Amino acid sequence: KAGVTQTPRYLIKTRGQQVTLSCSPISGHRSVSWYQQTPGQGLQFLFEYFSETQRNKGNFPGRFSGRQFSNSRSEMNVSTLELGDSALYLCASSSRDSLGTEAFFGQGTRLTVV
Amino acid sequence: AQSVTQLGSHVSVSEGALVLLRCNYSSSVPPYLFWYVQYPNQGLQLLLKYTSAATLVKGINGFEAEFKKSETSFHLTKPSAHMRDAAEYFCASSGTSYGKLTFGQGTILTVHP
Numbered sequence: 001k002a003g004v005t006q007t008p009r010y011l012i013k014t015r016g017q018q019v020t021l022s023c024s025p026i027s028g029h030r031s032v033s034w035y036q037q038t039p040g041q042g043l044q045f046l047f048e049y050f051s052e053t054q055r056n057k058g059n060f061p062g063r064f065s066g067r068q069f070s071n072s073r074s075e076m077n078v079s080t081l082e083l084g085d086s087a088l089y090l091c092a093s094s095s096r097d098s099l100g101t102e103a104f105f106g107q108g109t110r111l112t113v114v
Numbered sequence: 115a116q117s118v119t120q121l122g123s124h125v126s127v128s129e130g131a132l133v134l135l136r137c138n139y140s141s142s143v144p145p146y147l148f149w150y151v152q153y154p155n156q157g158l159q160l161l162l163k164y165t166s167a168a169t170l171v172k173g174i175n176g177f178e179a180e181f182k183k184s185e186t187s188f189h190l191t192k193p194s195a196h197m198r199d200a201a202e203y204f205c206a207s208s209g210t211s212y213g214k215l216t217f218g219q220g221t222i223l224t225v226h227p
Contacts, residue, residue, distance in 0.1 A: 006157075031213045032213075033213045033214065035215075035217075042217060042219045043204065043206075043215075043217040043218070043220075044218060045214050048212065048214055050212065050213065055212055055213060056211050056212060056213055056214050058214075061221075063192030069149075083173075090157055090158065092158075092215075094213060098164070099136075099208065099210065099212065100146035100165040102148060102163050103160075104160065105150075105158040105159070107155075107156055107157045110155075112124060
């Protein structure tokens with residue numbers, strides 16, 4: 001069974017640009033969550049989607065947005081990039097809609113903003 | 115609100131020695147707790163999880179963790195460290211929010227020959 005796939009693995013963008021990251025969950029998983037990982041702030045929750053609906057959102061500015069498609073694949077978008085957006089962005093998928101279900105993570109997309 | 119504290123950002127042990135990584139949680143509701151491991155330039159891999167079925171949880175690669183409600187702790191242990199255990203370890207909790215994990219700051223484990 002294939003794991004969570006994130007594309008691209010690495011990305012370099014210029015300040016002010018926008019970027020779209022993609023995540024394909026494990027087959028059959030309907031919940032997809034996104035996290036930002038930086039050395040200073042650690043792992044922070046961005047948002048979570050289930051059946052194309054955003055159920056949960058972290059404390060990030062509106063420049064960060066996401067969506068989920070009917071096949072459960074998800075994208076996140078960051079507009080007007082800032083240097084501080086440089087981070088590893090991780091996507092995770094879960095199989096069941098119940099509390100305490102473990103999340104399976106992709107390898108991440110390393111975004112560098114210059 | 116959920117919060118997770120990992121005591122010690124760096125832990126160093128000799129190969130064959132006991133590994134103990136500390137995690138304390140703060141929660142107003144019974145938590146679900148997890149330990150993940152991250153190797154350089156990789157995502158997170160689940161080691162084990164606690165969901166109230168048993169207080170001693172066994173995971174992969176010889177790791178285990180014990181849930182102690184009285185101490186609000188969920189420390190990760192391994193009897194004998196191996197070089198391949200060198201990585202960063204994260205404790206995480208989820209409460210009543212679907213799809214959201216709250217992570218500790220992580221502990222980098224170094225294993226010396």
